[in-house]
Amino acid sequence: MSQTLPPGSFPPAAGPTVRRAPAAAAAKATRPTGQAILSTLDIQVPHTPPPAGYGWALAGVATFLVVISAVYLALLAFLGWLLAWHVFQTFVSLRHGPYFIFHLPMALLAGTLLLFLVKPVFFRRKPGKDGVIALQPEDEPLLFAFVNKLADATGARRPDLIEIDCEPNAHARLKRTGITGAIGKGLVLRFGLPLVAAMTVRQFAGVLAHELGHFRQTGGMKGSYLIRLQVAFFARVVFERDRLDEKLERLRYSRNRLGRIVFWAAGWMVEAARGVLWLLMTVGEMLTCGVLRRMEFDADRLEAEIAGTRAFLTTSRLMLFLSIAARRARYDLADAWEQRRLADDLPRLIVAHARQLAEHKADILKLQDEEQTGWFDTHPCHAERRRAVEAAAAPGLLACDVAAKVLFRDFNAQAKDGSVALYRAILDTDLDAGKLVPTAELVEQRKGERENFKALRRFFRHGMVATRPILPTAAALDPAAPGEEQAEIDELVAARGEMLALADAAGAAAEQYQSSGATCVVNRVKISLAGLFYSAGANKLSNAANRELRKHDPLRLKSLHGLIPFEASARRRLTAGMRLAQTPPWGDPSAEVTSGNTTRPLTQLLGLVHLLQPYAEPVERVREIGLSIQMFMSAYDDANPHPPLVNRIIQLGQEAAAAIGKFRAEIADIPYPFAHGTAGISVADALVEKAPKANDPVEVHGACNALVDRYYDLLYRATAELTTHAERIERAVGLEPLTDLEPRQDKAAEAEEKAQTRRNTRRYWTGYSLRAAGGIAMLLVMVWMSVSPPELPSLGWGKSRGVGGYRPAGFSASSRSYSTNYYSYAPPPTPSYPRGYNGGGYNPQVPGYPNANQPNYGQPNYGQPNQPNFGNPRFPQPGGGGGYTPPQPGGYRPPTYTPYQPSSPSRGGSPGGGGSSPGGPPGGGGRR
Numbered sequence: 001m002s003q004t005l006p007p008g009s010f011p012p013a014a015g016p017t018v019r020r021a022p023a024a025a026a027a028k029a030t031r032p033t034g035q036a037i038l039s040t041l042d043i044q045v046p047h048t049p050p051p052a053g054y055g056w057a058l059a060g061v062a063t064f065l066v067v068i069s070a071v072y073l074a075l076l077a078f079l080g081w082l083l084a085w086h087v088f089q090t091f092v093s094l095r096h097g098p099y100f101i102f103h104l105p106m107a108l109l110a111g112t113l114l115l116f117l118v119k120p121v122f123f124r125r126k127p128g129k130d131g132v133i134a135l136q137p138e139d140e141p142l143l144f145a146f147v148n149k150l151a152d153a154t155g156a157r158r159p160d161l162i163e164i165d166c167e168p169n170a171h172a173r174l175k176r177t178g179i180t181g182a183i184g185k186g187l188v189l190r191f192g193l194p195l196v197a198a199m200t201v202r203q204f205a206g207v208l209a210h211e212l213g214h215f216r217q218t219g220g221m222k223g224s225y226l227i228r229l230q231v232a233f234f235a236r237v238v239f240e241r242d243r244l245d246e247k248l249e250r251l252r253y254s255r256n257r258l259g260r261i262v263f264w265a266a267g268w269m270v271e272a273a274r275g276v277l278w279l280l281m282t283v284g285e286m287l288t289c290g291v292l293r294r295m296e297f298d299a300d301r302l303e304a305e306i307a308g309t310r311a312f313l314t315t316s317r318l319m320l321f322l323s324i325a326a327r328r329a330r331y332d333l334a335d336a337w338e339q340r341r342l343a344d345d346l347p348r349l350i351v352a353h354a355r356q357l358a359e360h361k362a363d364i365l366k367l368q369d370e371e372q373t374g375w376f377d378t379h380p381c382h383a384e385r386r387r388a389v390e391a392a393a394a395p396g397l398l399a400c401d402v403a404a405k406v407l408f409r410d411f412n413a414q415a416k417d418g419s420v421a422l423y424r425a426i427l428d429t430d431l432d433a434g435k436l437v438p439t440a441e442l443v444e445q446r447k448g449e450r451e452n453f454k455a456l457r458r459f460f461r462h463g464m465v466a467t468r469p470i471l472p473t474a475a476a477l478d479p480a481a482p483g484e485e486q487a488e489i490d491e492l493v494a495a496r497g498e499m500l501a502l503a504d505a506a507g508a509a510a511e512q513y514q515s516s517g518a519t520c521v522v523n524r525v526k527i528s529l530a531g532l533f534y535s536a537g538a539n540k541l542s543n544a545a546n547r548e549l550r551k552h553d554p555l556r557l558k559s560l561h562g563l564i565p566f567e568a569s570a571r572r573r574l575t576a577g578m579r580l581a582q583t584p585p586w587g588d589p590s591a592e593v594t595s596g597n598t599t600r601p602l603t604q605l606l607g608l609v610h611l612l613q614p615y616a617e618p619v620e621r622v623r624e625i626g627l628s629i630q631m632f633m634s635a636y637d638d639a640n641p642h643p644p645l646v647n648r649i650i651q652l653g654q655e656a657a658a659a660i661g662k663f664r665a666e667i668a669d670i671p672y673p674f675a676h677g678t679a680g681i682s683v684a685d686a687l688v689e690k691a692p693k694a695n696d697p698v699e700v701h702g703a704c705n706a707l708v709d710r711y712y713d714l715l716y717r718a719t720a721e722l723t724t725h726a727e728r729i730e731r732a733v734g735l736e737p738l739t740d741l742e743p744r745q746d747k748a749a750e751a752e753e754k755a756q757t758r759r760n761t762r763r764y765w766t767g768y769s770l771r772a773a774g775g776i777a778m779l780l781v782m783v784w785m786s787v788s789p790p791e792l793p794s795l796g797w798g799k800s801r802g803v804g805g806y807r808p809a810g811f812s813a814s815s816r817s818y819s820t821n822y823y824s825y826a827p828p829p830t831p832s833y834p835r836g837y838n839g840g841g842y843n844p845q846v847p848g849y850p851n852a853n854q855p856n857y858g859q860p861n862y863g864q865p866n867q868p869n870f871g872n873p874r875f876p877q878p879g880g881g882g883g884y885t886p887p888q889p890g891g892y893r894p895p896t897y898t899p900y901q902p903s904s905p906s907r908g909g910s911p912g913g914g915g916s917s918p919g920g921p922p923g924g925g926g927r928r
Contacts, residue, residue, distance in 0.1 A: 040398050045209075048302075064283070068283075076118065079113050083114060087103075109782065131424070150208055150209060150212060154212050159189035161175060164414070165418060166194065166422045193414065194325075196404045199403075201403070206311055210299045227288045231284045248270075273775050276779070279768075286376060296379050300312065300385055308394055313389070316382060320382075329343075338709075340677025341435055342434055345412065345419055346418070347419070349439050369382065452717070453720050456719060459726065463499075463566045464570070465510045471574075499566060520556055521623075523546075526631070573726075578722060612711070629700060656692070656704055657694040667684045687707055688710075
């Protein structure tokens with residue numbers, strides 16, 4: 001039993017498959033044009049060879065896929081083993097010396113890099129909803145039969161799944177996701193409902209043939225899919241930031257110097273490692289895009305074979321218009337959602353916007369023809385595709401120019417289902433607070449609003465600042481007194497002439513005031529923020545902000561003086577027009593203003609702007625509070641909060657909450673004059689749905705922004721309708737209509753924006769190129785230092801006491817390989833020699849030693865273990881005895897040296913030595 005929903009309400013969230021009731025489907029099961037449409041596909045597309053270089057491109061893709069995977073896995077394996085090696089050596093070397101000074105930083109470095117290179121595997125994003133509906137053959141039998149027969153005609157595999165959405169595009173993809181996608185054989189065909197709504201069967205078949213052509217490119221699809229999968233993973237490592245990155249970033253502003261040192265050390269290392277992956281990602285993306293462009297040329301030829309060259313060119317232009325229209329439709333939906341209203345048929349809304357773009361057709365086509373193909377474009381530019389298709393000169397094999405909607409049982413119902421699925425994917429449960437309205441109603445409403453805002457620009461001639469609305473005076477609430485009609489007309493004419501004379505200068509002044517005013521607000525907030533800290537950085541920020549204020553505050557005041565005369569004359573003109581609009585024969589007090597398909601009493605709009613006008617200054621203060629909270633929160637450290645900063649944020653929240661609460665209370669009884677998803681809503685509830693909590697900075701900031709945006713939107717919508725009515729009065733009294741004005745273009749701002757874009761591009765390529773070079777250098781240094789560790793100075797630690805230096809263990813495949821540059825046993829204590837003994841021998845210049853040729857009694861030079869003679873080879877003893885005792889000079893008797901006895905090999909040691917003594921460090925049986 002079906003559930004009956006109230007008009008305009010949203011159905012509950014649906015799964016990926018939507019099936020219509022069998023009774024409704026049976027009512028439209030058969031269409032008289034169905035068999036005729038299918039009969040047009042009794043064709044066979046001739047086989048065409050792949051484009052030149054396609055095979056070489058596939059070979060390059062396959063090779064790079066192996067290389068990029070091998071490089072990444074080798075990097076992970078090296079860092080993992082390096083981490084394990086240095087951690088092991090950190091612990092086993094503690095009793096021998098301070099080797100951890102080398103091993104521990106190397107282990108931390110390897111671990112940090114390894115963590116940041118693999119963390120996307122563990123910090124995965126939850127898959128989001130995309131508003132896609134999967135169709136079933138029993139729901140749309142004619143569509144499935146059409147697609148399958150078209151696939152047979154083109155020699156492509158039939159799709160395993162057909163999906164629809166509300167995007168003006170079409171896609172061919174593998175059915176599975178992840179690494180298994182390239183293994184499976186399932187194929188998915190997806191197309192947007194706006195294409196069906198705007199195209200004929202011939203054009204739509206050409207688009208489907210293009211996507212089916214990709215099904216014939218199995219090797220290219222799977223190879224490019226795998227590389228793009230790998231590239232997407234690298235892109236997450238390089239560009240995406242998660243909680244771990246945020247914690248590291250907070251250390252940058254820590255008041256603890258150690259924390260800042262950790263940030264800079266880790267940050268440089270991590271960014272260098274990301275630079276290596278960025279290099280792989282960039283090369284992989286460039287190679288993949290080259291293959292995809294060649295695949296597009298092949299698919300274009302197939303589309304031209306089906307629909308014809310002329311239809312191909314028409315379809316390409318139509319899809320461009322639909323793409324631009326889709327962006328405009330999203331803007332309309334965003335504005336309509338402010339009133340909790342949404343169009344019930346988004347594909348129809350997109351097509352309506354595409355028709356409205358006809359007035360800009362020449363400019364759009366010129367931009368399309370001027371496009372050029374870039375290195376990282378997945379599709380060739382239109383000019384290259386057009387030349388390739390025109391060279392084929394295909395007449396087309398399918399001739400059917402009926403609307404593509406006939407392929408669906410009930411296209412309008414399917415479009416509404418797709419619209420709701422998209423809304424639900426974006427808004428989730430918030431969608432329940434909105435209302436569906438007929439698309440035609442929303443189209444007319446938005447059309448009327450655009451016309452009103454054109455009238456607003458014509459009326460004020462770019463002389464009005466967004467934060468200084470020009471509204472009629474209180475006298476506009478009353479009609480002209482009997483007998484004063486001509487005086488009002490004269491006032492209107494005089495005010496209009498005066499305003500037009502000042503318009504050019506006022507336009508430049510308005511632009512300067514808006515720019516300098518915004519700069520002054522931002523810099524006042526910066527000064528307030530800097531005053532909460534005591535540091536060199538805070539002083540630098542404050543000094544820079546003060547310099548900007550000294551520069552822009554005089555400019556703001558100067559431009560304000562230029563605006564005041566214009567605003568006064570414009571206000572007089574608007575007031576005179578509103579009074580005449582309520583005066584017979586031009587109007588009456590109950591005259592209504594028509595906007596789109598909605599009418600409102602003129603007195604209601606006049607009363608609304610009169611009540612809202614005094615709140616312009618408080619709303620600007622709310623704007624400044626919202627900006628202050630945003631900037632202050634950027635300096636807030638959750639792990640180490642700064643009390644003055646916290647107190648200031650709380651104070652701002654309390655001030656904003658009080659201002660918003662007062663504003664809502666004073667306008668709570670004013671009815672909202674425009675269409676809204678909630679019936680009978682007041683202006684207070686429409687501008688701010690609820691008062692924010694003073695101790696929640698995020699909620700306060702959101703409420704501040706919402707109030708400012710909705711306040712000015714409401715005020716200017718009402719003013720725009722008033723200017724539309726004022727223009728009608730001026731035409732009625734014989735004044736010449738003013739010409740249309742496009743939105744003012746700030747050429748200096750546009751030039752600065754383009755320059756900034758170029759700077760950002762250079763900064764991007766330079767920054768990541770340096771990161772890549774630094775990453776490669778860092779990896780080479782890590783390998784070199786691990787294989788050949790540096791010799792470190794002695795710090796008097798353990799067995800290394802008294803040794804001139806020590807060398808940490810060198811990296812090798814064996815985790816127990818270890819070496820030092822001192823003996824594998826503990827040397828005996830240094831004997832107490834007589835005066836004149838110089839450690840390495842006698843000093844012949846010291847009196848008391850008659851024979852300067854006495855032997856050197858420094859460190860003996862023992863032979864290698866397991867040799868028969870452990871004595872001194874310079875003084876052999878008959879019979880091959882042990883140590884040799886030289887003559888005793890002056891009664892001196894040196895200590896007796898015990899020969900070295902190697903320990904059992906099971907104790908472990910250096911591969912080049914004879915083991916280690918139980919109490920000594922591991923190592924060899926001789927000097928290095």
